[in-house]
Amino acid sequence: xxxxxxxxxxxxxxxxxxxxxxxxxxxxxxxxxxxxxxxxxxxxxxxxxxxxxxxxxxxxxxxxxxxxxxxxxxxxxxxxxxxxxxxxxxxxxxxxxxxxxxxxxxxxxxxxxxxxxxxxxxxxxxxxxxxxxxxxxxxxxxxxxxxxxxxxxxxxxxxxxxxxxxxxxxxxxxxxxxxxxxxxxxxxxxxxxxxxxxxxx
Ligand SMILES: Cc1cc2nc3c(=O)[nH]c(=O)nc-3n(C[C@H](O)[C@H](O)[C@H](O)COP(=O)(O)O)c2cc1C
Numbered sequence: 490x491x492x493x494x495x496x497x498x499x500x501x502x503x504x505x506x507x508x509x510x511x512x513x514x515x516x517x518x519x520x521x522x523x524x525x526x527x528x529x530x531x532x533x534x535x536x537x538x539x540x541x542x543x544x545x546x547x548x549x550x551x552x553x554x555x556x557x558x559x560x561x562x563x564x565x566x567x568x569x570x571x572x573x574x575x576x577x578x579x580x581x582x583x584x585x586x587x588x589x590x591x592x593x594x595x596x597x598x599x600x601x602x603x604x605x606x607x608x609x610x611x612x613x614x615x616x617x618x619x620x621x622x623x624x625x626x627x628x629x630x631x632x633x634x635x636x637x638x639x640x641x642x643x644x645x646x647x648x649x650x651x652x653x654x655x656x657x658x659x660x661x662x663x664x665x666x667x668x669x670x671x672x673x674x675x676x677x678x679x680x681x682x683x684x685x686x687x688x689x690x
Pocket of ligand 1: 550580588623624
């Protein structure tokens, strides 16, 4: 009789041990599933569709836009004004030049000639512009108001004579609070390694 009791005890102990091992295995595989899911999410974050969208009056920002597109394997879109800017339009020493008049007019929205609706399909947008009087040229506002980029993560970049990007970045965030504008960087004379740094943030 005591022999049977002893056997029962051993069997119960074995059953408990098997149960604990089964539970531990289940936990570890579900945490592996979670890890895999997280890593897939991370990958889709980093490998989402990328576009570089830029406006450039005299070509400086265009050079940087092309470097970013090459580095990130992105599609590139230029914001082309309906009425091209002439040298006289961009002569900021003349108070009456077109660019200065636009910058002085909060309501100015110079028209865009090309269809940029495809840019709303991208997960990440690098938005480039020169600095005009400390901020973005009004045509950048035309673009942001015409197309719904609220699903995208937006990084801005600029070129300028010397001004930083800080004011244009805070202006954009203030004017368009629904947009997910993450950061911005002035990239005058950027090297490939500067571009790599900027794009890996
Ligand atoms: C109308 C106008 C206003 C400008 N205002 C500024 C400014 O406030 N600060 C600055 O550092 N550079 C200013 N610049 C210089 C441009 O930001 C600089 O030359 C820029 O690299 C031009 O880029 P883009 O060739 O892509 O047009 C201005 C240029 C123009 C045409």
